[in-house]
Amino acid sequence: MRNLQARYTRDRLILLVVIVGTILAALPLTLVLGYALVNGFSSLNWDFFTKGPKPPGELGGGMAPAIVGTLVITGVGLLMATPFGIGAGILLAEYPDNKLNPTLRLLSDTLNGMPAILKGLLAYVLVVKAQGSFSGFSGALAMAFIMIPIIAKTTESVLKLVPWNIREAGLALGLPRWRVILSLVLPAARAGVVTGLLLATARAAGEAAPLIFTAFGNTLLTLNLSQPMDALPLRLYAYAISPYEDWHRQAWAAAVVLLGLIVLTSLLARWVTRGR
Amino acid sequence: MQQAPVQPSVIKRQPSAIYRVLGDRIFLAIVLLLALSIVALTLGLGYYLYLGGSQTINKEGFFGFLTGTTWDPALKLEFGIWPYVLGTIITSLSALVLSVPVALAAAIFTAEYAPRWLAGFINYLVDLMAAVPSVVYGIWGIFVLAPFLREAFYLPFFLWAAENAPWLSRYLGNPAGYGMFTGIVILSSMVIPFTAALSRDAINLVPAAQREGAYALGATRWEVMQTVILPYARGGIFAGAMLALGRALGETMAVAMVIGNGNILPYTLFGPASTMPAVIALELKEAVEDLHYSAIIGVGFYLFLIAFIVNSAASYLLNKLKVGSQRA
Numbered sequence A: 001m002r003n004l005q006a007r008y009t010r011d012r013l014i015l016l017v018v019i020v021g022t023i024l025a026a027l028p029l030t031l032v033l034g035y036a037l038v039n040g041f042s043s044l045n046w047d048f049f050t051k052g053p054k055p056p057g058e059l060g061g062g063m064a065p066a067i068v069g070t071l072v073i074t075g076v077g078l079l080m081a082t083p084f085g086i087g088a089g090i091l092l093a094e095y096p097d098n099k100l101n102p103t104l105r106l107l108s109d110t111l112n113g114m115p116a117i118l119k120g121l122l123a124y125v126l127v128v129k130a131q132g133s134f135s136g137f138s139g140a141l142a143m144a145f146i147m148i149p150i151i152a153k154t155t156e157s158v159l160k161l162v163p164w165n166i167r168e169a170g171l172a173l174g175l176p177r178w179r180v181i182l183s184l185v186l187p188a189a190r191a192g193v194v195t196g197l198l199l200a201t202a203r204a205a206g207e208a209a210p211l212i213f214t215a216f217g218n219t220l221l222t223l224n225l226s227q228p229m230d231a232l233p234l235r236l237y238a239y240a241i242s243p244y245e246d247w248h249r250q251a252w253a254a255a256v257v258l259l260g261l262i263v264l265t266s267l268l269a270r271w272v273t274r275g276r
Numbered sequence B: 001m002q003q004a005p006v007q008p009s010v011i012k013r014q015p016s017a018i019y020r021v022l023g024d025r026i027f028l029a030i031v032l033l034l035a036l037s038i039v040a041l042t043l044g045l046g047y048y049l050y051l052g053g054s055q056t057i058n059k060e061g062f063f064g065f066l067t068g069t070t071w072d073p074a075l076k077l078e079f080g081i082w083p084y085v086l087g088t089i090i091t092s093l094s095a096l097v098l099s100v101p102v103a104l105a106a107a108i109f110t111a112e113y114a115p116r117w118l119a120g121f122i123n124y125l126v127d128l129m130a131a132v133p134s135v136v137y138g139i140w141g142i143f144v145l146a147p148f149l150r151e152a153f154y155l156p157f158f159l160w161a162a163e164n165a166p167w168l169s170r171y172l173g174n175p176a177g178y179g180m181f182t183g184i185v186i187l188s189s190m191v192i193p194f195t196a197a198l199s200r201d202a203i204n205l206v207p208a209a210q211r212e213g214a215y216a217l218g219a220t221r222w223e224v225m226q227t228v229i230l231p232y233a234r235g236g237i238f239a240g241a242m243l244a245l246g247r248a249l250g251e252t253m254a255v256a257m258v259i260g261n262g263n264i265l266p267y268t269l270f271g272p273a274s275t276m277p278a279v280i281a282l283e284l285k286e287a288v289e290d291l292h293y294s295a296i297i298g299v300g301f302y303l304f305l306i307a308f309i310v311n312s313a314a315s316y317l318l319n320k321l322k323v324g325s326q327r328a
Helices: A004-043 A046-050 A064-094 A101-113 A116-131 A136-161 A164-172 A177-188 A190-205 A232-240 A245-272 B017-060 B062-067 B082-113 B116-131 B134-164 B166-172 B180-204 B208-216 B221-250 B253-258 B276-286 B290-321
Strands: none
Touching: A004 A245, A004 B082, A004 B116, A004 B134, A004 B180, A004 B221, A046 A064, A046 A245, A064 A101, A064 A136, A064 A177, A064 A190, A064 A232, A064 A245, A064 B017, A101 A136, A101 B017, A101 B221, A101 B290, A116 A136, A116 B017, A116 B221, A116 B276, A116 B290, A136 A190, A136 B017, A164 A177, A177 A190, A177 B017, A190 A245, A232 A245, A232 B134, A232 B253, A245 B116, A245 B134, B017 B062, B017 B290, B062 B082, B062 B290, B082 B116, B082 B180, B082 B221, B082 B276, B082 B290, B116 B180, B134 B166, B134 B180, B134 B253, B180 B221, B180 B253, B208 B221, B221 B276, B221 B290, B253 B276, B276 B290
16 A cells, blocks of 8 residues: 555646546537537528528528428427337337337447438438429428427327326326326326437537438528428538628627527426426 | 305306317328328338439349449440449448447446536437538538548558568558548547447446346446347347448538548448438539439439448337437
């Protein structure tokens, strides 16, 4: 055993290293947020939310089609993903003995980690290639592919938090199992399930990669899902790599709006599950 | 006067047979079908990507396509994806090496040292970090990180090497700022939260009795960490690193925006490089030749294979060690 003083010194040195490491870990995020807020807020204006993009080189314009497009694409994607995600979550949590479960859990986690761009590629092969045109629908499908495993995972974990007593009470009253799940377990876990949906939405809404070759982007405002549709991350990317100063400004504004959407969703999720 | 006792209302109607007997089976069948979508999605992903890429994969051969070093969609229509595979592997592994120690430090700090309020704040930051979209990191990379790295590191180092160690210049490449090293830096900052969150979970799972036992024997904090906590949590930490590797492999936009997108081997430290997701994102919508189109889907298929191996290893570990069960 080395002498005590040396051990104490070593302990303090390690603490120093740990603190420096923590600061380094937090540094990139702080910088990204800081720059996005400073550059973004100074370029936000009313036009950004109400006008469409101007032709290259012209000043002004905004991202109204992109904002609407992001809402539509993620909304439709969420509608498509919800039944599948919640269904899988119910199977994993409520039927623990099902033979499919170990495989399902493994595949679900694997799918969750798979690159989003591959899910976009699948939507491209299934829809865009088959129909011969880019469309908002194919983008929404890619979003749904991203959301399903996330919803499955969160639903499973919140359903497992519901005490077994509740299920036993329901069964003792003579309710069949499906009624117990639908009328007792799901309502008890409602807040958590909603949180899962919000998290999945937030994750998918920021993805640009799978939308490049599905929703494609559009400078005109459209609600037609069979047409190419714009999305905020997509427009941000297009503007960021453009040579125009004014478009760079708008890209930063898009970044801060996107961040705002995500922080809002995560705060909403915390609010839904408050007091837990 | 005594009132007649209130009769409890009796359920007169028996629930129908469908409700009692078939209900459960129908419900289970529906839930199973919905859940099978995940299986179908995972397998379909591999199948359709193979199908889409089969034209080029058959032409170049399964390994020829993988190891070919020429990617020429314009003139020769020759497709080999090795530059992209190599770029993906180099950037992901380097990002992992850079990010794991830092993420581990953050996990240790929040789990063991920090007061509760600070730990809560850092944990929130870490969760937020995982939620920041790739394109936001990308725009920061283009306008802030790359110019900064160029002025502060690449140029001085490049000039120093040009004077004092000319043999080194060959490996450094063009210090324009948009190149492999910038890609690695941005990638490593993006995957920190995955390792940090899972390591934190794993550290929190260490039984208090073991920790207290070590303290009772007179160990300092670091000795407890070293002899009890880290050995107990190493599985979870490893799983977190695997997860981070999986994310790094598939990270697309931020990397595509700063890595310079050059596919000429050999890669240099500062010079342009490219990755598999980046080439898919950049070239697919502009592909006109069938062979080019199929080659890009083929890149997707190989990326699927790599990512599938890494991610299923990670999820196997996660499920076995029960870390991160609350996380999406």
